[in-house]
Amino acid sequence: MSHDLRDLVRVDRLIHEPARLMIVAILYAVKSADFLYLRRETDLTKGNLSSHLSKLEQAGYVEIEKTYKGKIPLTVCCLTETGRKTFEEYRQQLKKFVENT
């Protein structure tokens, strides 16, 4: 196996999944985003999005806070420092692989 393919095989599989990659990329660009924004941007169903967010939260990449804005419930998500660093590494690996192909 070539060196580049070996690097690609080592990417974080949790982030590499397209739906989770979208979620993490969106959260990387901001301080926090609510559930409604993530749902509209990823076009995932509520259940799907919840499931992906749970996996990211269990891995320590995302923090989820359930709060209220007035009387309206609000679920706000943000990337942890671990999640941010892991995504940055992922981007570097992918960029290196694409450049060398």
Added chain:
Amino acid sequence: MSDLPERAIRRTRSYWYIDGLAEINFGFLLILLGLKFFVQTSTPPGSKLENLLNYGFLVIVIGFVFTTSWLVRVAKERFTYPRTGFISYRRKPMDLRAWVFTVLIALASILVGSVLYALFQVWQSALDWLPIFQGFFGVAIFLPLAYLNGLRRFYLLAAFSALLGILFALVEVTGWSLMVLYYGLFGGGLVVSGGITLWTYMTQTSTTQEESNEP
């Protein structure tokens, strides 16, 4: 797949402009500037009003910016976030490199402004080029914004600003008239662009019960 994260990041960063409110805000600020120049042309030199316009205008602008920024935030909370969701942007602390860059840009702006001023003093026919420089103002703001955020309408706004500059150069509009017309028209263009964007956004989105914020 490789550019999926980049596209998502870019799209998220441009969310601030989705409803056109920022453009409407900036447009009204430019119209205010145009109004200031218009009033100044009909003000007797040395009058109290002229002094107020010269020395007090900065205070008026700062007050306007704070008020309208607050209004934009309130409007977003009322109309935008319930429709398409809420995001909070990161504020990166300025490191030494960012501070050095900011100071260099400020110094370069002062240098360019001084050189242009000296040029216009010495070379009167250079004033004919003033409208082109004025048109460049809008290009300098909206072209980078268009590229960074991938928003086509910002390319159109940059082109509109350049077109105004060229038009005023061709019909030889300079001095206060140039300032009044440029800021009035470009500001008006921004308000129209922002208004169309807001109308499109409001008609294409809704705050239905399905769009709830709970998983």
